[in-house]
Amino acid sequence: MRNNNINNVTNKVTLGLILALSLLSANMATFAQSNNEVSFYLQGSFSKLNYEALGESSKLENGFGFGAKYSYYLTENWSLGTGAEFQFMEGSIFVPTAQGAYMTQDSEADAFEFRYAATNFSENQEVYFLNIPLQVQYESLGTTRFYAAAGLKAGLVLNSEYQSSAGSLETSGYYSQYDVELTSPTFAGFGEFKAVSNSKSELDLKTNFVAHLESGVKFMLENDRSLYMGLFLDYGLNDIKPNTSGNRLVHYNAQAPTDFAFSSLLSAREIQDLDEVRTLAFGLKIQYAFQF
Known part of the structure; x- marks a missing residue:
């Protein structure tokens, strides 16, 4: 009789351990699934x-971007x-008067x-970037x-371009x-x-x-889905100015004197007051995510 009681207790303890381990495994599996989030x-x-x-500053223009994140x-x-x-970025600048002079040769040398x-x-x-981000995120708890x-x-x-x-x-x-x-x-390239x-x-x-900063609200949806709405700021850390090409701001073509072309202010050799070119973007970000 005593052996039967011992066996019954042993069986109950074993069953309890099995149930506890099953629940623990299920909880661990659920937690493991929630470790990963993919968003667009x-x-x-x-x-x-x-x-x-x-003497002039560049102006703000429109931009946009889209991406995927893990x-x-x-x-x-x-x-x-x-x-x-x-990411697409656009910039512009307006200068009332741009003038200069340089030595060159005409069609008769x-x-x-x-x-x-x-x-x-x-x-x-206009610039198109492929950005590779690395970021750390904090979020509160709740819905x-x-x-x-x-x-x-x-x-x-x-x-x-x-x-x-x-x-x-x-x-x-x-x-x-x-x-x-x-x-x-004018046919020689001189005049107005x-x-x-x-x-x-x-x-x-x-x-x-x-450098990237972002903040906003995350709404938890059904089936491990979520929706982010926030504001972001991207600030360039380095000078992305192109190397000075040696070209002049206004090209004089001896073979076609009236066909004038412009170099960029960012690379023309006579633009001496241009120190650095950095990117700046800020705006609204909407993100849809799911966890697994």
């Missing part, structure tokens, strides 16, 4: 290539994330000083959560050997020309490194 997001922003040239939760509150992001003054000069830049994230991004330049124009362009040629300045004829512009050209910006 869209962001709209104001953006600029932040710089000063010829996060691993170290605890219920803290996570580490990485992913891939496509005579040396002269080409002088120019471009009024109402403007330049637009509606506050979250804040900070980290770094490495931005690979997929494409960068600029387009420049001037309301008018006045040019002349000074021949020191004759001590004469020619303001005509209206509405000069060039087509989009390569800008060749450098790889961008960015």
